[in-house]
Amino acid sequence: MVQKNLMSGMRPTGKLHLGNYLGALSNWVKLQEEYNCFYSIVDWHALTTGYEDTSEIKVNIKEMLIDWLSAGIDPEKSVVFVQSQVKETAELHLLFSMITPLSWLERNPTYKEQLKQLEGRNITNYGFLGYPVLQAADILICRGEVVPVGEDQLPHLELTREIARRFNYLYEPIFPEPKALLTEAKVLPGIDGRKMSKSYQNTIEMSDSPDEIRRKTKLMVTDPERIRKTDPGHPDICSVFAYNKLFIKEHIEDIRKECEKGKIGCVECKRRLAESIINEMRPIYEKRKELENKPSILEDILIDGSKRAQKVASETIKMVREAMKI
Ligand code: TRP
Ligand code: SF4
Secondary structure, eight states, X not given: OOOOEEEEEEOOSSOOBHHHIIIIIHHHHHHTTTSEEEEEEOHHHHHHHHOSXXXXXXXXXXXXXXXHHHHTOOTTTSEEEEGGGOTHHHHHXXXXXXXSOHHHHHTOHHHHHHHHHTTTSOOOSHHHHXXXXXXXXXXXXXXXXXXXXXXXXXXXXXXXXXXXXXXXHHSOOOOOOOEEEEXXXXXXXXXXXXXXXXXXXXXXXXXXXXXXXXXXXXXXXXXXXXXXXXXXXXXXXXHHHHHHHHHSOTTHHHHHHHHHTTOSOHHHHHHHHHHHHHHHHHHHHHHHHHHHTOHHHHHHXXXXXXXXXXXXXXXXXXXXHHHHTO
């Protein structure tokens, strides 16, 4: 059976946390069985908002690659590459920029939102407005038909479909209209109870050592009304419990009852959680240690990945030039 092409990417902005792992990466790993996967570390996209300080990009690319491989992204099965190493993407981006009306980009909700959020930083640049055009080029250069993304990316994917449709209508129908594969939202709070986010410094990272995981779980906020162990707890408002649901799946109902009846203390509950996270992440942690000592393997993987991506990309560009008669 011919597998469909699947494409997705992440910006190399730092180490991935458990929310990224459970929400996106572990899903990417599973999808490798069903699709012909292209996974891109999108360093040009990282520049759209972070063009001033580029000192961390190379390190972040390497960290991201280690995160991916240790989680089980298999470079034999999937094409793993760095965006800027496949120059055909830049050509496609330029050509798409000719056929994309400005109004499509200006009405993009993520654009408007980020402009507000990042107020104070100067991101009124051309590249930032064109972020979704570059994303469309990422997906369509690989002729991606399926794109696993979170809900926040749906407007971008809709734009990709509109650009594909417009190209197909103006020239020749060579592009698929890629479909989003919505990742089931698994909301993992940060250790302070807010959304897990690097900018809040409340993350547990995929690369955290067992001791670091123990230290951070001890700091986690719980049900604020619970002072003594015998006080009945409210697991549904407790961040530790949100983690328990994902990491201690089998005994979850027991823990709920023990908490509600005041039979388990938060200290013990956190200790159990820490050990479950450590257990689940152990193989990943060990794989990471192995990879960290083999920088040449990492380089080889990216060289091979960009060659394989380029093979598809150059076929696409050839079709595009023919369709556009240039
Ligand atoms: N915009 C995506 C994000 O912020 C990253 C991204 C870039 C992407 N190119 C892509 C995702 C292509 C899917 C497909 O998460
Ligand atoms: Fe949360 Fe566990 Fe404490 Fe209950 S016992 S409040 S679930 S940490």
